[in-house]
Amino acid sequence: MDSNIFTILNLPYDATEQEVDQGYTVLNAELSEKRFASGEEGNSAARALNDLNTEYRIYKDDLKRKKQGGSTGFEAVDSQIKLGNIDAAQSMLDQIMDRNGEWHYMQSIIFYKRDWITECRKHLTIAVNLEPTNAKYKSALQKLDMVMSNGHIEAQYFGNNRQSGNGSYARGQQDMLCNCMLGYCLAQLCCRSSAGRC
Amino acid sequence: MFGYILPVQKELKDHEFALYSAFYCGICLDIKRRLGEKARLATGYDMTFFAILISDIVGQEVEFFNCKCISNPIFKKTVVCQNSLLDSIADISVLLAYHKTQDDEQDGEKLKSKVGQFLFKKAYLKAKVLSPQMDQLIVTSLKELDSVQRDSDASIDKLAHPFANLIKQFAVVLCGQKTGDNLERLCYNIGKFVYLIDALDDLNEDIKKGTFNPFLHCFGLNQQSKAHFLIENKLQVEYCLNITINRCIEAFNNLDFYQSYSVLKNIIHLGLRYKMQQVLNSKKKLTRSQIQKDMKRKKTKRS
Known part of the structure; x- marks a missing residue:
């Protein structure tokens, strides 16, 4: 739920529809080619492509709704959530009287940001029941049920995984104390084997 | 905290285990030096994890020394030297241990509470003076918990x-400006995991005594035993715990580490899920000696 088309395309939140379309076309072409690569590279490209297409569809659905005049204060709630003002977002949401699917979806995001995940799921389920054809709600609920609550999924799947070895710094730099201890253990072993206890 | 945040022993390399032990012993000796001999019993594995985590995040300069102690009187052990962060962790350990004894009294466990008070009261009064902010955080959180339980x-x-x-607030205070969304999310979910897994572990006792348990409160009060409860509610319980663990992993993977990544990764990526399965599959409450036995196996093998 944290990723969206803007973060995937590395664009600012105020990017125009044209910029998003352009970014989508370029990244889609790139990932479509990469997904046939062998091994993990191909698998991760296929996953990324799937995420990209889902988020792009959600973005387009939102845009369509806005163009049809569907704005009822949810944009303001959404922008408060994006700014990290969760309490402000909650009080704005409380003032909206029309408790439709979008209202419950927004409430679920607020609970997600607070890490109240069972409450988040409750509202997401209501949103899906109220608007069963909405791709955004279905995708969010699916992600929650299939990924976030999955106890067997590889830990590396979550987050940015900056320490996996592909990050900006070398493997040894993240384990300085462990390396110190390794050096110390080896020194002690040498001491013991050569001259009894040090 | 209660000994649920542990590494998976068999996956730890020897030097990683030595580092983990050095922190554990460092906290223990710091409690002795700062708050007295008896209070050393408040040393816990959860706070050891917390010390390693915060030490890495704030870039604490860590030094080591060798010493013998009451549990290792023959061979010298490598121990982390006292530093300001370890002092705070030592205080928090004792503050939490003392407040736990008060909780035991409320649950009707008078003997356990009396023993706890005998061990920790004097040290608690010292720790309260040394770290008043931490004590205030605990008192506020316990009051909030009490009012929520009435709802x-x-x-x-x-x-x-x-x-x-509460755990998130500890991290915020200890890290100061170096705190951030991911660290706070990690600590929040660690705290949530400890609360939930402790509740699950206590289920049989709470059913017998009729005391408050969050799982019984939310999923049904009329239960005969933990096994019976899990037949009906295992999926929901697993859902809550898995999501909490995966949020920990997600926040952890978004953080940068410089000192002790391998040890922390073992705890977050493997230890939490291992502990969850251990508690889910155990018919009785895990005892302190069982947890210590798990942690000591490797030490015995090596010496």
């Missing part, structure tokens, strides 16, 4: 919030 409609998230928030 018959409270969800599992709402019930876990005071303790989860």
Whole structure:
């Protein structure tokens, strides 16, 4: 739920529809080619492509709704959530009287940001029941049920995984104390084997 | 905290285990030096994890020394030297241990509470003077927990919030400006995991005594035993715990580490899930000696 088309395309939140379309076309072409690569590279490209297409569809659905005049204060709630003002977002949401699917979806995001995940799921389920054809709600609920609550999924799947070895710094730099201890253990072993206890 | 945040021993390399032990012993000796001999019993594995985590995040300069101690009187052990962070962790360990004894008294465990008070009261009074902010955080969180427990409609998230928030607040205070969203999310979910897994571990006792348990409160009060409860509610319980663990992993993977990544990764990526399965599959409450036995196996083998 944290990723969206803007973060995937590395664009600012105020990017125009044209910029998003352009970014989508370029990244889609790139990932479509990469997904046939062998091994993990191909698998991760296929996953990324799937995420990209889902988020792009959600973005387009939102845009369509806005163009049809569907704005009822949810944009303001959404922008408060994006700014990290969760309490402000909650009080704005409380003032909206029309408790439709979008209202419950927004409430679920607020609970997600607070890490109240069972409450988040409750509202997401209501949103899906109220608007069963909405791709955004279905995708969010699916992600929650299939990924976030999955106890067997590889830990590396979550987050940015900056320490996996592909990050900006070398493997040894993240384990300085462990390396110190390794050096110390080896020194002690040498001491013991050569001259009894040090 | 209660000994649920542990590494998976068999996956730890020897030097990683030595580092983990050095922190554990460092906290223990710091409690002795700062708050007295008896209070050393407040040393716990959860706070050892917390010390390693915060030490890495704030870039604490860590030094080591060798010494013998009461549990290792023959061979010298490598121990982390006293530093300001370890002092705070030592205080928090004792503050939490003392408040736990008061909780035991409320649950009707008078003997356990009396023993706890005998061990920790003097040290608690010292720790309260040395770290008044931490004590205030605990007192506020316990009051909040008490009021939430009286709410018959409270969800599992709402019930876990005071303790989860307490651990987050500890991290915020200890890290100062170096705190951030990911660290706070990690600590919040660690706190939530400890609260939930402790509740699950206590299920049989709470059913017998009729005392408050968040799982019984949310999923049904009329239960005969933990096994019976899990037949009906295992999926929901697993859902809550898995999501909490995966949020920990997600926040952890978004953080940068410089000192002790391998040890922390072992705990977050493997240890939490291992502990969850251990508690889910255990018919009785895990005892302190069982947990210590798990942690000592490797030491015995090596010496």
